Each structure stands twice: as structure tokens, then as C-alpha cells.
Amino acid sequence: MSRADDLERIGEALRRAADVLARFTPGEIAYRVKSKGDPVTEADEAVDAALRSTLPLPGEGWLSEETADDPSRLDCARTWIVDPLDGTKEFVRGIPEWCVSVGLVEGDQPVAGGILVPSRGLTILGSLDTGVTVNGExxxxxxxxxxDGITVLASRSEVKRGRWERFSSAPFAIEPLGSVAYKMGLVAAGLADATWTLVPKNEWDVAGGTALVRAAGGAVWRPDGEPLKFNQPKTLLPGLLATPAGLEQPVRDYLA
Structure with a gap:
């Protein structure tokens, strides 16, 4: 299996996801609330099914926000980690800041990924071996x-809760947006400067974005300095930072 084959599979999965999503209207869809208070819709579950029918081959693991976790993934050399609809809160409100996120992890590191942003007509694909393309370019x-003068994309909910007040005198501007995967995709595509979240995120939120930012020449790291590993028994990460490589040390110094 070549990396080109992996990317073709990711591209096909995102095309199928786009076909599924075309059946739904953001802002006009019913939802129910999961046990932890997050909304889930028929669209989340339909995209999950489309991705799962396309991505994993026999012997490959699967981890998705919308699928019960199967611990057998921990024994797989290759695992697909996906969020069928990252930004469901925005989706149900009709706010165009959501995406489909796919990450391929080998061992404990993301090596390829794809993010589909229907509201902006963007398909972002890439791998550590091939680099990144946006709509084929x-x-x-x-x-x-x-x-100085850069703009950092921040979680809208974190800003609302006051978690970014510590940056009120920072030399950079702050732009609140939904969906961490969407924000990471914009950084990887060269359409935004940087993004970070200092609250816990699950692996499925950031696996695809991590692969893409790194493949595009950027840096992704944990705020606590510990090694960034995926396909772990506990899937919660203590936040994440994603920047161009040249910003990694300035950001680390600023947050120290």
C-alpha cells in the first residue's frame, strides 16, 4: 500500500462524505444531546458510516467520535482516526465553521490526513511524504x-468562557472560530497564521489536522511539553498548538 493509495482513499472518503452532507441543511437539522452534553445529528452518523465503509482495510484500526471504541485498534500498525463532523454545534446553528476530518496514524504518529470544508469549497489533503494540496494545488x-501582527485562530467557546483573556495584551490578534480541525486545516492550507487550544481535545478532533500541518511544513505540539502520541488507550489530549515552524519557538517562549 503506497502513500498515494492512502491519499486516494482519503479523497474518495471525503467525496462520499460531501455527497452525504448534501442531503442536509445546516441550521435546519434535528439533533439529540449525547451523555457529555454535545449535540449529534443524523448527518454525523451518516458521514461516519460513509467514512468507515471507505477507509479501513482488514487489519487497520478505527477510532471515531461517533463509533463505540474497539480496543483492538491498539494492536494495529495503522489506525484511522476521524471526526465525521467536527463543529456539530456550529452545524446545528447554521454557522459555516465545521468540517469532516480524517487522519491516518502509523504507530503513534499521524502520517496522512484530509479535511473537507463544504462551506468554503475546500478539500485539504496531504501526507508527510507528499506535502499538502488544497483542491489539488x-x-x-x-x-x-x-x-507581532499575526492572527491566532481561537476556539469560540474558549473565548466565550474567558480562557483567552490572558492574551488581551498580546502582540497578536485573536479571531474566534468553531471547530479545531477546521482551524488546523486553514493553517495547513496557508490560509491562517496559527491556532491553539489550551483545553483538552480528543484525538479525533486533531489527528487529521496534525498530519496536515506537519506535512505543510508546520509544527504541532502539546502545551505541557510531553510527546504528542495518537492511538492511545486514553484519547484525550491536554490541548494542542499548531503553527508554522518559524513560530514554534516564539510561541513556546511567549507561553512559558
Whole structure:
């Protein structure tokens, strides 16, 4: 199985997801609330089924927000980690800041990924071996080496809860947006400067984005300095930062 084959499979999965999503109207869809208070819709579950029918081959693991976890994935050399609809809260409100996120993990590291952003007509694909494309055209993170004047994409809910007040005097601007995968996709595509979240996120929220940002020449790391590993028994990560490589040290220094 070549990396080109992996990317073709991701592309096909995202095309099928787009076909599924075309049946639904954001802002006009019923939802129910899961045990932890997050909404889930028929669209989440239908996209999950489309991805699962396309991506994993026999012997490959599967981890999805909308599928009961199967611990056998921990024994797989390759595992697909997906969020069928990252930003469901925005989706049900009709806010166009949501996406489909796919990540392929080998061992404990994301090596390829894809993010579909229907509201902007974007398909972002890439791998560590091939780099990143946006709608078929090569893309890279922005060339930046300092914090002055940049814009950091922040979680709308984190901003609302006051978690970004500590940055009120920062040398950078803050733009609240929904969906961490969407924000990471924009950074990987060279359409945004940087993003980070300092609250826990699940692996499925960020696996695809991690692969893409790194493939596009960027850096992704945990705020606590511990190694970033995926396909773990406990899927919750203590936040994540994603920037062009030239911003990694300035951001680390600023947050220290």
C-alpha cells in the first residue's frame, strides 16, 4: 500500500462524505444531546458510516467520535482516526465553521490526513511524504517567524468562557472560530497564521489536522511539553498548538 493509495482513499472518503452532507441543511437539522452534553445529528452518523465503509482495510484500526471504541485498534500498525463532523454545534446553528476530518496514524504518529470544508469549497489533503494540496494545488503554511501582527485562530467557546483573556495584551490578534480541525486545516492550507487550544481535545478532533500541518511544513505540539502520541488507550489530549515552524519557538517562549 503506497502513500498515494492512502491519499486516494482519503479523497474518495471525503467525496462520499460531501455527497452525504448534501442531503442536509445546516441550521435546519434535528439533533439529540449525547451523555457529555454535545449535540449529534443524523448527518454525523451518516458521514461516519460513509467514512468507515471507505477507509479501513482488514487489519487497520478505527477510532471515531461517533463509533463505540474497539480496543483492538491498539494492536494495529495503522489506525484511522476521524471526526465525521467536527463543529456539530456550529452545524446545528447554521454557522459555516465545521468540517469532516480524517487522519491516518502509523504507530503513534499521524502520517496522512484530509479535511473537507463544504462551506468554503475546500478539500485539504496531504501526507508527510507528499506535502499538502488544497483542491489539488500545492500548499504550505505561511512563512512567519514572529508574533507581532499575526492572527491566532481561537476556539469560540474558549473565548466565550474567558480562557483567552490572558492574551488581551498580546502582540497578536485573536479571531474566534468553531471547530479545531477546521482551524488546523486553514493553517495547513496557508490560509491562517496559527491556532491553539489550551483545553483538552480528543484525538479525533486533531489527528487529521496534525498530519496536515506537519506535512505543510508546520509544527504541532502539546502545551505541557510531553510527546504528542495518537492511538492511545486514553484519547484525550491536554490541548494542542499548531503553527508554522518559524513560530514554534516564539510561541513556546511567549507561553512559558
Amino acid at each position: 500545492p500548499a504550505r503554511v505561511r512563512e512567519l517567524d514572529g508574533l
